[in-house]
Amino acid sequence: MIIAVASGKGGTGKTTVATSMALSLQDMSSEVTFIDCDVEEPNGHIFLCPQITGSDNIYIEVPEIDRQKCTRCGKCADLCAFNALLATSDEVIVFPEFCHGCGGCRYFCPVEAVTMMPKKIGTVEKGLAGRVKFARGRLEVGAALSPPVVDAVKKHSTDQGIIILDAPPGTSCPVIHSVRGSDFCLLVAEPTSFGLNDLDLAVQMVRSLGVPCGVLINRARERSCLIEKYCREHELNVLMKIPLSKDIAGAYSRGIPLGAVDGKWNKAFRRIYRDIRELVANEGNNRYQR
Amino acid sequence: MKEITVISGKGGTGKTSVTASFAVLAENHVITDCDVDAANLHLLLAPEIMEVKKYWGMPRVEINAAKCTGCGLCETLCRYDAVSGGAVDKLLCEGCLVCYHACPAGAMRPVENLAGEWYLSRTRYGPFVHARLGVAQDNSGKLVARVRQRARDLAEKTGRNLIITDGPPGIGCPVISALGGTDLALVVTEPTLSAMHDLVRVLDLAAHFGVRAAVCINKWDINPDNCRAVEDTCRDMNVPVLGRIPYDPAFMAAALEKKPVIKMTSTVVNDIISLWDCVKKELGL
Numbered sequence: 040m041i042i043a044v045a046s047g048k049g050g051t052g053k054t055t056v057a058t059s060m061a062l063s064l065q066d067m068s069s070e071v072t073f074i075d076c077d078v079e080e081p082n083g084h085i086f087l088c089p090q091i092t093g094s095d096n097i098y099i100e101v102p103e104i105d106r107q108k109c110t111r112c113g114k115c116a117d118l119c120a121f122n123a124l125l126a127t128s129d130e131v132i133v134f135p136e137f138c139h140g141c142g143g144c145r146y147f148c149p150v151e152a153v154t155m156m157p158k159k160i161g162t163v164e165k166g167l168a169g170r171v172k173f174a175r176g177r178l179e180v181g182a183a184l185s186p187p188v189v190d191a192v193k194k195h196s197t198d199q200g201i202i203i204l205d206a207p208p209g210t211s212c213p214v215i216h217s218v219r220g221s222d223f224c225l226l227v228a229e230p231t232s233f234g235l236n237d238l239d240l241a242v243q244m245v246r247s248l249g250v251p252c253g254v255l256i257n258r259a260r261e262r263s264c265l266i267e268k269y270c271r272e273h274e275l276n277v278l279m280k281i282p283l284s285k286d287i288a289g290a291y292s293r294g295i296p297l298g299a300v301d302g303k304w305n306k307a308f309r310r311i312y313r314d315i316r317e318l319v320a321n322e323g324n325n326r327y328q329r
Numbered sequence: 330m331k332e333i334t335v336i337s338g339k340g341g342t343g344k345t346s347v348t349a350s351f352a353v354l355a356e357n358h359v360i361t362d363c364d365v366d367a368a369n370l371h372l373l374l375a376p377e378i379m380e381v382k383k384y385w386g387m388p389r390v391e392i393n394a395a396k397c398t399g400c401g402l403c404e405t406l407c408r409y410d411a412v413s414g415g416a417v418d419k420l421l422c423e424g425c426l427v428c429y430h431a432c433p434a435g436a437m438r439p440v441e442n443l444a445g446e447w448y449l450s451r452t453r454y455g456p457f458v459h460a461r462l463g464v465a466q467d468n469s470g471k472l473v474a475r476v477r478q479r480a481r482d483l484a485e486k487t488g489r490n491l492i493i494t495d496g497p498p499g500i501g502c503p504v505i506s507a508l509g510g511t512d513l514a515l516v517v518t519e520p521t522l523s524a525m526h527d528l529v530r531v532l533d534l535a536a537h538f539g540v541r542a543a544v545c546i547n548k549w550d551i552n553p554d555n556c557r558a559v560e561d562t563c564r565d566m567n568v569p570v571l572g573r574i575p576y577d578p579a580f581m582a583a584a585l586e587k588k589p590v591i592k593m594t595s596t597v598v599n600d601i602i603s604l605w606d607c608v609k610k611e612l613g614l
């Protein structure tokens with residue numbers, strides 16, 4: 040079972056939820072894996088304090104031009120859809136930060152002047168936090184392309200046990216690469232006008248992927264009807280509410296997961312997991328009947 | 330002309346509320362929102378849209394089944410695994426068009442990809458250039474570049490000497506695109522371990538691209554020890570801390586009432602005003 044924890048808006052408490060959930064499910068499944076897909080700003084380790092046991096570098100291939108062979112015909116630069124090459128009268132200049140590694144320049148160069156060379160864009164580390172298996176991707180500072188790092192860290196998900204993915208914020212490519220293929224997406228929202236606006240975008244994104252989703256309201260106040268009203272109108276289950284609380288905010292600032300603040304949250308996350316399992320099973324049945 | 334770009338690395342630190350307040354305080358400026366993926370600034374500025382432009386993203390490809398001979402070259406060439414079994418997965422396709430150029434049967438066809446919209450608006454606080462990236466589109470930085478270019482043109486044409494930009498979160502393409510050539514990156518952070526971790530990454534990014542950075546610590550009193558640690562980090566990295574803002578429910582209340590926090594009755598108003606004075610000094614205004 041793969042559960043992606045996402046949110047349109049950043050700073051809604053997504054990572055707190057994802058890490059707390061992973062920790063509280065340790066006793067429920069023989070195997071729980073936490074995967075930090077928020078590769079631009081990975082923060083899961085702050086809450087999980089994992090022991091890192093291994094690390095791999097992630098590369099994309101960018102062109103290198105052999106000046107001896109190159110005739111400066113300019114074909115490669117014309118072809119590059121990402122403006123990563125500039126052909127002048129005496130050389131071809133490569134802008135590796137724009138390159139998407141498509142390999143077109145190499146394929147079409149009439150004189151085989153282009154070789155693809157690996158360029159490091161990030162790392163994937165794995166480790167163990169208690170009994171939770173841990174993996175995180177980290178985009179190199181200055182590298183622009185995060186989806187390949189997301190794809191690489193996601194390879195640590197197995198079909199064993201429970202896998203919790205901490206997705207990046209937003210609704211664009213890095214999120215798509217994270218959430219795609221999950222069995223369920225838990226959307227964390229906060230009850231402000233920003234939160235509502237961004238939740239709506241996130242719901243559209245998840246639904247476009249055909250992944251079932253539900254909502255967790257964080258920093259909920261007595262009358263945080265804004266998000267609940269939206270959920271009613273859009274047939275979304277509100278699976279849990281975490282109140283606006285100074286204790287939780289203080290614990291958050293020190294990197295303490297919810298279960299360590301109060302054991303009742305462990306129970307709450309186990310319950311939410313059972314709810315999700317049921318929703319996913321129902322979804323499966325519905326699909327089968329259709 | 331000067332540009333200040335407000336960023337945060339981590340979301341939820343109050344970046345947009347601070348930007349909106351600057352928009353109220355500044356004079357003779359253009360406001361832009363480069364957080365095109367989950368844009369929020371418009372919620373605080375109540376813009377009246379004057380001009381809507383379509384944003385075309387990278388194209389996608391389609392296979393003409395009638396022409397396809399099934400040679401499989403496209404599948405071999407595609408680095409994104411977007412082509413398989415004679416069909417293109419539009420979510421994986423990045424629009425490099427290598428398959429289109431290579432297909433011996435001419436069966437690949439590029440199709441236009443409407444990836445969002447951008448707007449020129451009027452607000453009580455000045456002209457506003459903003460955008461909306463379509464859901465599940467790639468945020469390559471192209472739309473960010475478009476928005477910034479439009480803002481610069483507008484500022485030049487109307488003789489405005491300052492651009493105030495709400496920047497994207499993270500450290501990837503959109504941020505890189507938002508930072509290039511700006512005069513000051515103001516990082517709004519908070520004293521939580523997560524935000525502190527992200528702060529270092531985003532300051533490294535600014536340094537990597539040679540962009541001058543400064544920091545504002547929001548909600549500083551939720552963890553004074555961490556706040557001191559942030560200040561130490563900034564000192565070590567040679568980045569000035571231009572202001573500290575205490576935790577104040579006025580931020581949330583303002584977001585609910587859809588107005589810039591500076592319009593609320595609260596003591597943070599003075600903190601933001603003095604922050605803005607420091608920013609102006611940094612910018613040489």
Ligand code: SF4
Nearest residue numbers: 109110112113115148
């Ligand atoms: S296509 Fe090959 S020969 Fe032509 S400019 Fe590019 S690298 Fe040089």
Ligand code: SF4
Nearest residue numbers: 119138139141142144
């Ligand atoms: S690999 Fe593709 S994106 Fe990179 S420079 Fe060559 S043509 Fe451009």
